[in-house]
Amino acid sequence: MRKILFSILFLAFLPDLLAQQEPQMTQYMFNKLNLNPAVAGVSGAVCLTGYGRSQWVGLQDAEGNPINPQVYGITADMPIYAIKSGAGLTFQYDRLGFERNIDIKLHYAYHQIFPNNHMLSGGLALDLRHKTIDYTKLQPMGEDPSIPFGSDGSGMVTDLGLGFHYNIPRKFYAGVSISNMLGTSSEIGGPEFDLARHYYVMAGYHFDLLDRKRRRTVVLTPGFLLKATQGSVQVDLNAIVTYNDLVWGGVFFRTERAAGLMAGITYNGVTAGVAYDYTMNNTVHGKSRSSIEFFVKYCHPVFPGVVKRSAYNTRNL
Secondary structure, rough: OOHHHHHHHHHOOOOOOOOOOOOOOOHHHOOHHOOOOOOOOOOEEEEEEEEEEEEEOOOOOOOOOOOEEEEEEEEEEEEEEHHHHEEEEEEEEEOOOOOEEEEEEEEEEEEEOHHOEEEEEEEEEEEEEEEEEEEEHOOOOOOOOOOOOOEEEEEEEEEEEEEEEEEEEOOEEEEEEEEOOOEEEEEOOOEEEEEEOOOEEEEOOOOOOOHHOOOEEEEEEEEEEEEEEEOOEEEEEEEEEEEEEEEEEEEEEEOOOOEEEEEEEEOOOEEEEEEEEEEOOOOHHHHHHHHEEEEEEEEEEOOOOOOOOOOHHHHHH
């Protein structure tokens, strides 16, 4: 168990960290704004999403303290038709062992609309991150003078994100993005922490399996998400089946040897879903290989305003 603690925590607290991982979400396709600022406003609706994930449930250190990664957050976005744009906001709290992060992101996206409502958007995100580390609970294998054991450390880090997204409504989406683009750093109680750049590529396609004219629809949506940072590349493969725009279920496989199920329901603009992951990698303790995730999303469609034109009549001259 001590080896698990050191591999997850101690290495993450070394000075000049270069590969800090951001929280991962299995049901990313229902909240793509978390990964790509260009998605802001693309749905043509005011959307509010709440989500949470507890990874490797039950993972503890030698003293029984929970050290499994956990993340909870809220995202909101909406279109701004007057300037062909979209705006969004993300508030996220995540915990990894004795490290805490509060992350606020402001998103902006510009929309270029083509015939048949195809849309290409480009977006920027301003990231404000507050990091806190409780050094009093670390159990190092050796002494390191750069780590202030017996105290707390905190600091603020700011960075930028960039993304592009292409969308064909109810048919296809694809996007590329980068977070922590500047790779900024901050001292947290003494050690220097660098935000590593993270790269994302995602895509999905909707196959209609039953004719919508029959008032029954079955849609198959395969998709993938590629995540890369320095020294690490990971791919999520998934497939979701949706029945009558009401209930859906799917499977996924992650190249780090994790797999699982997800399911949910959509009704009156509200979509809710849960996912269960199981890690097959032997580096994770046998009793702590399960991860649980949930989200609730509400979207209210909004439409461009109609421009009224006044009548012109020469008789009024």
